[in-house]
Amino acid sequence: MINSAIRRTAAAALGSVLLAGCHPKKAPEPVSPDTVYQRAQQAYANGKNGRAATLFEQFLALSPGDPRVPTATYLTARARMGTHEYVTAAAQFLRVVNDFPADTLARTARMGLCEAYVHLSPRPQLDQDYTNSAIAYCESYGQLYPNTPQADRAALMVQALQSKLAQKEYETGVFYFRRKAYDASVIYFTRAAAEFPQTPFAPAALLKLYEAYAAVGYVEERDAAKARLLKDYPSSPEAKSLAG
Numbered sequence: 001m002i003n004s005a006i007r008r009t010a011a012a013a014l015g016s017v018l019l020a021g022c023h024p025k026k027a028p029e030p031v032s033p034d035t036v037y038q039r040a041q042q043a044y045a046n047g048k049n050g051r052a053a054t055l056f057e058q059f060l061a062l063s064p065g066d067p068r069v070p071t072a073t074y075l076t077a078r079a080r081m082g083t084h085e086y087v088t089a090a091a092q093f094l095r096v097v098n099d100f101p102a103d104t105l106a107r108t109a110r111m112g113l114c115e116a117y118v119h120l121s122p123r124p125q126l127d128q129d130y131t132n133s134a135i136a137y138c139e140s141y142g143q144l145y146p147n148t149p150q151a152d153r154a155a156l157m158v159q160a161l162q163s164k165l166a167q168k169e170y171e172t173g174v175f176y177f178r179r180k181a182y183d184a185s186v187i188y189f190t191r192a193a194a195e196f197p198q199t200p201f202a203p204a205a206l207l208k209l210y211e212a213y214a215a216v217g218y219v220e221e222r223d224a225a226k227a228r229l230l231k232d233y234p235s236s237p238e239a240k241s242l243a244g
Contacts, residue, residue, distance in 0.1 A: 033063040037072065044075055049082030070100040077112055081119075090116035111150050114138040118157050124168040135161050159198070166196035170205050173212075182212045193228075203233035210242065 040055035056076040060069060077092035093116060096109035117134035138154040138161070145151050173188030189212065192205035206229040213222035226242055233239050
């Protein structure tokens, strides 16, 4: 009798537990777009770029027609810049420029494109597609908004980027020169001097061009390279080394 009573009590208790478990949990209340936007702004203001970007992207998915979309898109780009996700940032800046050209943020987004691609530009030894894109976007900003502090800053970035491209051409020329592949080296030295005359690599390339032509016995070409070096860069160390 006692064992039967225990079994009935245990069964009743187990039934109560199972019955309680059958009740569905209440679903959490959906978060409104306004709340998401406010949380995103707060996260961005606090420097929590990863969370801010995620929340802004959530807001954009919830409210594609909201008047705050241009701002949310722009701040998504800025937040992704803060997390060093420059490709994603560039895509968001470009969206602002293309989708909201009349918005006041379009101008700032154009500068953001310049900055994002400058960050993407790799060291000279690697492929320079991102560098060329950076030059294009930075020059575009200067053409659209000349005589502004931002345009001046973009111009300085273009100079640095062009110097990187010149360095790549020059170093490739040196690579071939050291292997006595003088005809190949001439191609790169000529390009460095012709396409990037304002960089320090231009006089260096002309000096190596002079040496390459001398090595293969092209006297006229050698003398022409020397003459150009002395004429265009008379104060350079390279010109002084040949002046005597």
